[in-house]
Amino acid sequence: MEQRKGRRLVLFPLPFQGHINPMLQLANILHSKGFSITVIHTTFNSPDSSQYPHLTFCPIKGDLSESEASISDVVSLLVLLNVRCSDPFRDCLSGLLSEASEEEPVACLISDAVFYFTQGVANGLGLPRFVLRTGGACSFVVFAAFPFLKDKGYLPVQESKLEELVGEFPPLKVKDLPVVDTKKPEKFCQLVDRMVNETKASSGIIWNTFQELEESALAKLGEELTTRMYPIGPFHNYCPASSSSLLEQDRSSIAWLNKQEPRSVVYVSFGSIAAISEADFLEIAWGLANSKHPFLWVVRCGLVHGNKWLEKLPDRFLEDLNGRGHIVKWAPQLEVLAHPAIALFWTHSGWNSTLESICEGVPMMCTPCSGDQKVNARYVSDVWSVGVQVENGLERETIGRSIRRLMVEKEGDEIRNRILCLKEKASLCLSNSGSSFQCLDQLVSHILSVESIVFHSH
Numbered sequence: 001m002e003q004r005k006g007r008r009l010v011l012f013p014l015p016f017q018g019h020i021n022p023m024l025q026l027a028n029i030l031h032s033k034g035f036s037i038t039v040i041h042t043t044f045n046s047p048d049s050s051q052y053p054h055l056t057f058c059p060i061k062g063d064l065s066e067s068e069a070s071i072s073d074v075v076s077l078l079v080l081l082n083v084r085c086s087d088p089f090r091d092c093l094s095g096l097l098s099e100a101s102e103e104e105p106v107a108c109l110i111s112d113a114v115f116y117f118t119q120g121v122a123n124g125l126g127l128p129r130f131v132l133r134t135g136g137a138c139s140f141v142v143f144a145a146f147p148f149l150k151d152k153g154y155l156p157v158q159e160s161k162l163e164e165l166v167g168e169f170p171p172l173k174v175k176d177l178p179v180v181d182t183k184k185p186e187k188f189c190q191l192v193d194r195m196v197n198e199t200k201a202s203s204g205i206i207w208n209t210f211q212e213l214e215e216s217a218l219a220k221l222g223e224e225l226t227t228r229m230y231p232i233g234p235f236h237n238y239c240p241a242s243s244s245s246l247l248e249q250d251r252s253s254i255a256w257l258n259k260q261e262p263r264s265v266v267y268v269s270f271g272s273i274a275a276i277s278e279a280d281f282l283e284i285a286w287g288l289a290n291s292k293h294p295f296l297w298v299v300r301c302g303l304v305h306g307n308k309w310l311e312k313l314p315d316r317f318l319e320d321l322n323g324r325g326h327i328v329k330w331a332p333q334l335e336v337l338a339h340p341a342i343a344l345f346w347t348h349s350g351w352n353s354t355l356e357s358i359c360e361g362v363p364m365m366c367t368p369c370s371g372d373q374k375v376n377a378r379y380v381s382d383v384w385s386v387g388v389q390v391e392n393g394l395e396r397e398t399i400g401r402s403i404r405r406l407m408v409e410k411e412g413d414e415i416r417n418r419i420l421c422l423k424e425k426a427s428l429c430l431s432n433s434g435s436s437f438q439c440l441d442q443l444v445s446h447i448l449s450v451e452s453i454v455f456h457s458h
């Protein structure tokens, strides 16, 4: 722990698991650098403050009503959050600024890129805002190019062009563009534009990635943006365990893994938001059962459209597998990926899952569902070559073939060797002279320098 800096930072995570985890990891990292931290959060999906006694938590009120919180269209939900949080967030932040002691002034706000409204609030209060982008740089490059992609006719995506290459963004195909299935595609484009523009207007962008992984995407952004960038990830490698889970992690996963052979298990999880059809659910179930490999499968409540949990699983499905399959509602994913029994991660390619898999050297089988996941999956399969993608629909035969490619065939060994190299780089970048280590020091200096401007203006 470094000497206290006498400065407080205010953090504001977007209230979803894939965004809360990296923001609270960042809170820990900056706390260890000597800053005091206040986390402003919504009451919707509020983090468990008891896990973080060293941080101060400040809930805002009146963010989402119960019926609003259950809106299933993710774009509508994100836009609504930006509207509903605006007033209570401003009140909360200005309260914190006026209460702040002279010995410990607030240096800056760090908020999620998707909370675009916070840039205006910070400007109004004379407080510098840094952005945390929880996704990768590779997808952000594409989001930033949405106006260009519209001009060129790639967007909105046309069914007949799905397999075409997007010439300006190799190796992306039209089907890899990070669009979201929504009733309001226009609203989605506006959301992306606002996220990108307000991020560009910020004092700096903090990335949960590392230079060696996304060299070219970061370089491209460096040419396009004047905003300073700080790739200081992978965040979760700084501190051992993530305790920001909104759902209870089922420890039976580890007890079950302890009984499996080394490097034998397929771990299947599609993150905290993705939902799949009943038909896909059954194909996955049969694909796993037929593969003959042991599997640990996270089936979240609500993962299958219109279902509570496992009601559509065929009768005696697990019993007939004689212990070869284990299903939980939520797993301690970091511990699972680090377990020696894990051979393969079948993922929806959320950015956190992708990074976590790289850091443990676990090859990936990708079925992206939405948004940035499609870009991440293409990078996993075609740029870093550390996994394969199950393309053109989920069918038990193609699932079986993909599992075999990774578990049995020579290609699988090559993929494993490549991801072990990346794992090594992910750990080196945090060492004393590593790229993320150095960027973190630069970020700390930058935060300390912007603070002095505000300090005098208050």
Ligand SMILES: O=c1ccn([C@@H]2O[C@H](COP(=O)(O)OP(=O)(O)O[C@H]3O[C@H](CO)[C@@H](O)[C@H](O)[C@H]3O)[C@@H](O)[C@H]2O)c(=O)[nH]1
Residues within 6 Å of the ligand: 016, 017, 018, 019, 021, 134, 135, 245, 269, 270, 271, 272, 273, 274, 298, 329, 330, 331, 332, 333, 334, 349, 350, 351, 352, 353, 354, 356, 370, 371, 372, 373
């Ligand atoms: O059983 C589980 C499953 C997941 N996790 C954790 O939950 C997080 C999930 O994050 P991620 O893999 O990024 O998936 P999403 O929850 O889908 O994340 C959202 O946020 C990401 C970061 O912005 C985006 O890349 C995704 O597209 C978006 O859906 C990870 O830290 C996992 O370790 C668990 O702890 N237990």
